[in-house]
Amino acid sequence: MLNWKGFIGNYRMWRRRWFYPVISVVVALSLCLSTPLPGRALDLLPLLFQGVQVFQLSNISSRQEVDLGKQINQELVNSQVRLYRNPEVNRYVEKVGRRLAANSDRPDLPYTFQVVEDKSINAFATLGGYVYVHTGLLKTADNEAELASVLAHEIGHIGGKHVVKQMQQKALESGLLTAAGLDRSTAVQIGVQLARDLPRSRQNEFEADERGLRTLTRTGYAQSAMVSFMQKLLKQGGSVPTFLSTHPGTSDRIAALKREIEEQPSNGSYGLDKASYRANIRPLA
16 A cells, blocks of 8 residues: 555655756756857757757867867768878878978877869868868979978968867858857868868968968978969969969968068978979879
8 A cells, every 4th residue: 555645755855855956957058048149049958958069169179179170071081072092192291291280380289181182273171180182282383392381371270270260150150159059060061161162261361371381491391482382373374273262362472471481581491302292292193
């Protein structure tokens, strides 16, 4: 026979024990959800109960950035770009990239350098140290120093966390930020879009050039290679190469680089051997 008196007493005790903590959680969530956010902010409560990982891009850690960059890279190589599989060329680009990364503003990141099989003259980077260079750009460069100048520029974007800032701005403009931040799936989608569309701001380009030139100088490469590569592409006939068309203000950037080199000259002259460079990318010939 059920002891209703004991049951009711236990029920009341249980209710008192859980009532106030539950109320506290509900009030806290209500305050978060009632805070006005731009656009169509997602509901925080479902995100919490579904276990959706979210990122606060304003203060994302290096570990989170690398984790997110890895997923963006997976999406890119699975559906957006075709990687060039020649091991000799890949090892060479990786060697040049790692030499630069060690002298960059963020040498602690586990950088990954990949060659994309594409005739267009292009290079780009995404979160967590992932850098991509097209075969068309490799064939256009005259020497290793010119290739290094492009990789150093892209490393400069990573050093300045430009992609992170762009993702935050894109999510804000699209109304995708929540009280908790940006959910993983949406962050990956935005990261892939930014990597392919390359909508760099003028300020970001100047900063990436400045950071890239410092990295190039620390590594011992000829500073002039960064200027010569841009000048060569601008002098080519036809349409502006992809690498420059997606990077606004090229003439102003060249002038700014010349001023930087004049103010902080270097004796570094490594990487100007054209024959050696051609030998390293021979499979592309």
